[in-house]
Amino acid sequence: MTSSILPQPVAALAEPVAEVQRPLHADVDREADFDRHATALYRFFLVRLANDRHAADDLMQQLCLQWRQGGRHVPGDELEFWLRRVARNALTARWRKNRRRPDQCTLADPALAAELAERMVREELPPGLLEQRETRQQLMLALTTLSTADQELIVSHYFQDRSFAEIGKALSLSERAVEGRLYRARQALRARLAHLEENEKEFRS
Amino acid sequence: MNPNHDPHDAQLDRNLRAAGRSISLPDAPTAEQAAGWKRAAPVAPASLGLSEGGTRRRVWRFAGVGMAVAASLAFGVISLWPTGHAPVEAKQIFASFTEKLSSAFRVSFENIVADGVHVDGQVIAVFPEPSGDDSADTTGTGVCAELHVRGDKSAEDFAGGDIDLRFALTPGHEWAYLRLNKLPREVLKEGGPVAAIIYGMTHDGLLLKLDGFLEGKLAGLGEHFDLARAFREANHEVRHAMKNVHTEIHSELKKTAECDASNPENEEAAQIARALQELLPKLFSGGATSEDLQTLGSILEQAAGKVTVTPMSDGTTVLEASEFKADEGDEDTEMIARLVLRIVYRPQVGVERAEVLNVGESNGRVRIELGNASLNDTMFDESRLIDGNRTRVLDLGELMKVFGPMIEQAIHEHEDSDDDDSGDDDDE
Numbered sequence: 001m002t003s004s005i006l007p008q009p010v011a012a013l014a015e016p017v018a019e020v021q022r023p024l025h026a027d028v029d030r031e032a033d034f035d036r037h038a039t040a041l042y043r044f045f046l047v048r049l050a051n052d053r054h055a056a057d058d059l060m061q062q063l064c065l066q067w068r069q070g071g072r073h074v075p076g077d078e079l080e081f082w083l084r085r086v087a088r089n090a091l092t093a094r095w096r097k098n099r100r101r102p103d104q105c106t107l108a109d110p111a112l113a114a115e116l117a118e119r120m121v122r123e124e125l126p127p128g129l130l131e132q133r134e135t136r137q138q139l140m141l142a143l144t145t146l147s148t149a150d151q152e153l154i155v156s157h158y159f160q161d162r163s164f165a166e167i168g169k170a171l172s173l174s175e176r177a178v179e180g181r182l183y184r185a186r187q188a189l190r191a192r193l194a195h196l197e198e199n200e201k202e203f204r205s
Numbered sequence: 206m207n208p209n210h211d212p213h214d215a216q217l218d219r220n221l222r223a224a225g226r227s228i229s230l231p232d233a234p235t236a237e238q239a240a241g242w243k244r245a246a247p248v249a250p251a252s253l254g255l256s257e258g259g260t261r262r263r264v265w266r267f268a269g270v271g272m273a274v275a276a277s278l279a280f281g282v283i284s285l286w287p288t289g290h291a292p293v294e295a296k297q298i299f300a301s302f303t304e305k306l307s308s309a310f311r312v313s314f315e316n317i318v319a320d321g322v323h324v325d326g327q328v329i330a331v332f333p334e335p336s337g338d339d340s341a342d343t344t345g346t347g348v349c350a351e352l353h354v355r356g357d358k359s360a361e362d363f364a365g366g367d368i369d370l371r372f373a374l375t376p377g378h379e380w381a382y383l384r385l386n387k388l389p390r391e392v393l394k395e396g397g398p399v400a401a402i403i404y405g406m407t408h409d410g411l412l413l414k415l416d417g418f419l420e421g422k423l424a425g426l427g428e429h430f431d432l433a434r435a436f437r438e439a440n441h442e443v444r445h446a447m448k449n450v451h452t453e454i455h456s457e458l459k460k461t462a463e464c465d466a467s468n469p470e471n472e473e474a475a476q477i478a479r480a481l482q483e484l485l486p487k488l489f490s491g492g493a494t495s496e497d498l499q500t501l502g503s504i505l506e507q508a509a510g511k512v513t514v515t516p517m518s519d520g521t522t523v524l525e526a527s528e529f530k531a532d533e534g535d536e537d538t539e540m541i542a543r544l545v546l547r548i549v550y551r552p553q554v555g556v557e558r559a560e561v562l563n564v565g566e567s568n569g570r571v572r573i574e575l576g577n578a579s580l581n582d583t584m585f586d587e588s589r590l591i592d593g594n595r596t597r598v599l600d601l602g603e604l605m606k607v608f609g610p611m612i613e614q615a616i617h618e619h620e621d622s623d624d625d626d627s628g629d630d631d632d633e
Contacts, residue, residue, distance in 0.1 A: 038242070039233055046231035050589065053232065054313065054327065060234075060242040120220045121213035130227045139224060140231075158225035186217050 033079055034067055040148040041087050047140045048091060059090050066090075080148060110197035113138040117194035142193040150185035157182055240519040241558075316569035321360030323567070326352035347375025349585065356389060365390040369410075371590070378585040379415035383407050410596040412587055491553040498522050498550065509546070521557065524548045543568065 041063065045056035066086050074082045116138055119125060129135055143151060156162045164175040164182075171178070313327040328350040352370045356363030366389035372381040385407040392400050484500055487493040493501075495516060502514040502524055510528030517523060524547070531541040543563040551557045560572035590596065 035239070038239060042234045042238075043231055051231050053238075054311065054329075057238060057241060058313075058315075060238075064242040121217045123216070125220045125223060127223065127227065130224055136228050139228065154221070155230065158221045159228070159230055161225070183211075183214060186214060186221065189221075190217060 033076060034064065034071070034083075037080055037083050037148045040144070040151050041083060043151075044084075044087055044144040045091065047137075047144045055094075059087070059094065062090050063087055107137075108141055108196045109134060109138060113142065113193050113196035117190050120190065120193075138193065138196060142189055142196055145192050146185065146188055149181075150188050153178075153182050153185045154189060236519065240517065240521065243517075311574045312572070314564075314569060314571045316565075316567050317571065318565045318567040318569060321357045322363055323355050323357065324352065326350065347373065347378075347585065349373040349375075355387075360389075362391055363389045365393075373585045373587070374415075375585050377416075378587065380587045381413045381415060382410060382587070382590050383413075384410040406597055410590060410592060412590055412596060412598045414587070414598065414600045414602065416600075416602055488550065488556065491551065491555040493550065493552075495522065498524060502526075505546075521549050521551045524550065540565070 038060070042056055042060055045059045046053070049055045049059075063083065063086055067083065071079065071082055071086070112134060116135060143154060146154070153167065156167055157164075164178045167173075167182075168175050168178045173181075311327060311329045315325055317324045328348070330348045350370070350372055353368070354363075354370070355367040356365060358364055360366070365387055367386035369384040369386065370382070373379070385404055388396070388400060388404050396403075484493065484497050484504075487497055488501065495514075498514050502512045505524070505526045506512050508529055509526035510530065512524070512526045515523045515525070525545060526547075527545040529541045529544050529546075531538040545562040547560050547562065548556060549558045558572065558574045560570060562568070562570050564571050591598065
């Protein structure tokens with residue numbers, strides 16, 4: 001298992017992602033709302049900025065600022081949608097301001113992604129294909145468009161090798177419920193991969 | 206559908222399992238990073254109830270104004286006070302700052318505009334640990350910079366220009382990159398065919414590979430260049446230069462204070478200096494208490510109309526100063542008034558980061574991070590800059606192998622001819 005990197009993503013579903021800094025008298029519940037999506041949003045930026053941590057940090061700061069200014073009033077069940085929209089706008093605004101997209105940024109290849117989505121359900125993918133940079137990029141682009149909950153399930157189970165029981169314990173769910181959710185997350189990932197162009201169109205112009 | 210009865214899903218499951226084994230996810234944010242995002246939000250006003258106002262006249266003279274505010278405000282105001290009675294302590298304080306600066310730093314600037322020229326970019330440097338041994342490990346060290354410069358209509362000599370500049374130097378990867386997105390209008394008008402040739406060479410990007418050029422022997426010229434050693438020497442030079450800057454500023458400020466000995470304002474400065482003598486060593490060593498930080502906030506009120514000191518839940522304290530006032534007659538009064546200085550202090554570590562907001566004509570940002578800068582592998586990967594066959598790549602190392610001997614010969618002939626000329630003069 002090569003990925004190690006995401007610390008306790010499952011726990012992140014139930015708790016704030018980290019002991020993040022906040023003013024002492026802030027509304028703790030609201031902070032937790034933001035924190036719940038922070039890792040997924042950060043990953044969204046990193047994947048589209050060729051792992052440039054500093055640029056992703058800047059965009060996360062901007063996102064946090066906008067959330068404090070306007071996002072706190074967004075109802076809880078709409079917050080993720082709101083945050084993702086702001087994140088996309090922030091990324092495109094950054095590229096527009098710099099007049100163009102950075103050379104190293106990851107681009108969607110809809111044809112390759114669609115082919116991958118098809119092959120993933122029909123055949124055993126050869127190891128060489130998974131090691132290709134383009135393949136990895138399309139998978140990462142699709143993964144990071146998933147909802148936080150789906151994304152963390154996929155990451156926990158497939159990238160961090162956590163069992164249904166471990167995930168279920170962290171989420172207070174039965175193993176069967178976890179299996180069902182993971183099934184839906186897989187299908188969502190495949191659908192995103194098959195329609196990557198639609199999800200990434202604003203980043204292609 | 207039940208996942209157990211869906212053969213397509215079972216195949217998908219197996220492939221995702223294989224993908225999970227062979228694909229590395231991007232790094233997750235650390236708690237410290239997440240804390241940094243939150244700091245971007247406005248700090249709660251008057252959280253420790255510091256008062257506003259106070260005398261604001263002299264600090265600007267000491268601190269300086271302008272683009273150097275990032276460094277001079279963050280560290281100048283608090284560490285370069287004219288401590289005429291205790292130069293030794295001042296040196297110790299500055300040595301601490303120099304130590305941090307010289308090990309690693311990142312300076313980023315965003316939307317900085319001056320005279321119509323817009324600049325965005327960052328410079329990151331990670332130096333090897335100081336060592337007398339030339340063979341010290343230089344892994345993970347290097348310098349890289351990314352700059353995007355463009356000129357709007359009001360830029361005098363650069364109107365319409367748009368340039369990307371990058372360079373990276375680390376053992377094993379040395380290159381520079383230039384892309385002229387647009388030529389400045391003046392150059393277009395007057396440059397003629399030369400400008401057209403330069404534009405043609407660079408508008409799709411020009412990558413200069415320096416590996417063979419810098420590292421090892423410069424063929425024909427008989428020069429040797431050891432990048433690792435150059436980094437060590439650069440580290441030494443930075444330290445040396447910073448100490449010199451400190452000495453000069455310190456001396457200048459001390460002179461200013463002595464000249465005005467009869468001025469009652471000087472007594473006020475002396476009192477502040479005494480307070481800072483006690484405070485600053487603690488601040489830079491990470492030993493300052495919350496009371497010390499409040500004291501620092503009070504001192505900054507000499508220059509700023511509004512100062513807040515906010516303890517954060519991750520243990521850091523954010524000191525923010527704004528509504529600065531300039532000296533009378535200062536041309537930059539408006540710009541100074543907009544500036545916001547933010548210092549992040551962490552107990553046991555010291556000042557971690559300083560940034561100045563609302564800099565320049567477009568409210569840009571300058572940020573200095575000390576000691577904890579890291580280099581990203583992608584920054585050194587020049588292949589990302591090559592756009593198919595459009596980007597021109599020049600390997601200067603290879604070129605030097607071909608042209609080096611000719612250049613060397615030309616240099617020697619030129620030197621010989623100079624010698625002959627001077628000999629003739631002597632004869633005359």
